[in-house]
Amino acid sequence: MPRRNTYKEDEILEEPFDIKHLLRASGYIKKHAGKMGAALFFSALGGAAALVSPMIVQRALDIAVPNQDKDMLFRLVIAATVFYIVSVIMTTIRSHIMVNVSQDIIYQIRGDLFEHLQKLPFQYYDDRPHGKILVRVVNYVNSVSDMLSNGLINVILEIINLVFIIVFMFAVDVKLSLVVLAGVPFLMVFMFWIKNKQRKAWQAVSNKNSNLNAYLQENIVGARITQIFAREDENADIFKTLSSNCRKTWMKAVSYSTMVWPGIDTISVLVRAAIFMFALLVFSRGNESLGVIVAISSYASRFWQPIMNLGNIFNNFINNMAYLERIFETMDEPVTIDDAPDAKPIGKLVGEVTFENVSFSYEKGKEVLHDVSFSVKPGESVALVGPTGAGKSTIVSLISRFYDVQSGRILIDGQDISKVTLNSLRSQMGIMLQDSFIFSGTIGDNIRYGKLDATEAEIRRASKAVCADDFIKFMPKRYNTEVKERGALLSQGQKQLISFARTLLSDPAILVLDEATSSIDVQTEKALQKGLDAMLEGRTSFIIAHRLSTITKCDKIMYIDKGGITECGSHEELMAKKGDYYHLYTAQIDGMEVG
Structure with a gap:
């Protein structure tokens, strides 16, 4: 726009x-x-x-x-x-x-x-x-x-x-x-x-x-x-x-x-x-x-x-x-994303997510998603792949209700998210964006941002689970080290690991990882994988990743293109189908081998 x-x-x-x-x-x-x-x-x-x-x-x-x-x-x-x-x-x-x-x-x-x-x-x-x-x-x-x-x-x-x-x-x-x-x-x-x-x-x-x-x-x-x-x-x-x-x-x-x-x-x-x-x-x-x-x-x-x-x-x-x-x-700027007059708390989330004929556009007349429908069971991990601008990030933004759909509806545990309170919905969601924003303050303050009553032990436990403790323990004042605005002097990978710890500490029922490991080197990502596995266990998760090798174990992979889902299945099923996902995956693997 x-x-x-x-x-x-x-x-x-x-x-x-x-x-x-x-x-x-x-x-x-x-x-x-x-x-x-x-x-x-x-x-x-x-x-x-x-x-x-x-x-x-x-x-x-x-x-x-x-x-x-x-x-x-x-x-x-x-x-x-x-x-x-x-x-x-x-x-x-x-x-x-x-x-x-x-x-x-x-x-x-x-x-x-x-x-x-x-x-x-x-x-x-x-x-x-x-x-x-x-x-x-x-x-x-x-x-x-x-x-x-x-x-x-x-x-x-x-x-x-x-x-x-x-x-x-x-x-x-x-x-x-x-x-x-x-x-x-x-x-x-x-x-x-x-x-x-x-x-x-x-x-x-x-x-x-x-x-x-x-x-x-x-x-x-x-x-x-x-x-x-x-x-x-x-x-x-x-x-x-x-x-x-x-x-x-x-x-x-x-x-x-x-x-x-x-x-x-x-x-x-x-x-x-x-x-x-x-x-x-x-x-x-x-x-x-x-x-x-x-x-x-x-x-x-x-x-x-x-x-x-x-x-x-x-x-x-x-x-x-x-x-x-x-x-x-x-x-007077309208708060377009707000609680409905009769909105009620969503209650404790189990994690079932359903899209029913969802259409959405940022600009009038230019649909990003058209009549999209799918269902995700509680605890399932779903990877969203496809070309840039196809609507992957839009889907996860809609689940978090950062935007409202133009038509159709999104259900979580059978409840229309437009009719529940935003706080009750978002407080149970963990969202990791590609741009890991770090506030000025201590590292500990940044990790407890979503859970202000977290103890020092809980902060360290979350950090160890995502490998953030590996570099924090070498900082001048460890978790009390002051970081500057937007995390200056921290590497992008370090900022993402702190964001991982912040998300894990909030103990979300639904987890969204939008290119969350894009700035982490391969070696750190392998070490992080165990923490991610623990993080994903028992949680409904949506993962957008440019390195397809990191999402092969997901329960479901959805290929997003042309305003909708062109393919859906496990890694093995989609590879056997030899469609869009197969061509994308093989092209990336071949490119890595050449490199």
Whole structure:
């Protein structure tokens, strides 16, 4: 199935405002309504305290200084200091509260998002770059949480602050206040022009950073392949292009951002010039006091800041609505493989597996399996062979219900697996994939991954059974040796042996081995065979192996091709038939002899 998006393609973040996203996000805000209300209260007190200062300066210039009233001047200085301290304390308390609220919102959104990602089917991860999933979980959540906490609070605060400034300003002088307000239309025209360009520019920055993140994540995972094929120069060129795009969009966005303050400052300077001109030349021809002029000029300087802040908040709000839509889009991604409403635990498995007219496709119109039917008795070992892409891995994935069939049904112990709980089914299945994934942590932690209550003795016993103990006992701290992400510094064969031990420890009723011995050398595989025999004994098992010599003892061999089972029988029966399996087996044996 084609990816919905790659590192070469921008995510479309130009979203129209949709109130449903904001209403949905309000659920995270309501949990902190009390704290946010307190923060708003402290901010209002701090803002009001800060706005008293110009009035104190006015009284000092108009009364205390002309009258040389030192006592009054001292009292005014003390008052200004007190109001300043009150403003700082209130603002600090507010900041402390909102930091906690913001982090709580991040924690809750990210937790909900991660929990949902854990449930999404394999198809979701097949269809999109993992780097762009990470951007949503990390970058977008960080940005959105700030909008939901500080953003909404700041809108209210800036409006209150603006109202306070206007009230204090009019209390000092009505006519000069009107002069200040006359500059608002010019500011609004400028802000409307710059903010539209600024918003688009920062959305472009987000797109290019997302692309870079997707490519970087892909190349970190595939670093070994890059070096194997000597692709360093080509990849460096691609990264350079992506990084250059980030730089160009960033510089463009910053160029618009750096225009905001000079533009507002220019309007502010012109307004203050108008204040002096009108105060000295127009209104009462110079009868306005110096204190009034200074106080109004001070309020005029403060007046533009809330307006600019509201513009920034609006710009940030529009961007974050797009991010919020992406987060909820991920949360709304359907969990197509989930428990049915009436699902029940499957109970202890015996291991009988039946396919009844099963058809399946990854893409519409391209069937991988068509009308497949077979039955496997409890304890039987079944090998699946056939050409690449014939559907062998698909069959075992369907048994584990990693995908749902399009038609037909799969029964285990007579129960339709689509009607039982996933946990009760998968907890009794041991699945060994070709890619043996190792988590960061100790070797022991990796082995007990599927059985957290396993004792040290059980871990060692499972490891010895699959020959993993043979190399673990030589590790620096044996089972307590730390392994890095994806099992770095371990050979592929060692990782597969650890995975074998992990699977055996879980004591599954049904065992699936998908090319599980592909990275183990022949000598180790022979030593492992005894452990595998013990592992397969009494368990229904499905084995996909490219070395056909390893599956000759299986009870049943099914040749998969052209969407179905073309041959089925024991090794001897299929060799006597001289069909597809016979030709595949003899070709492989002849090739080994020639080699």
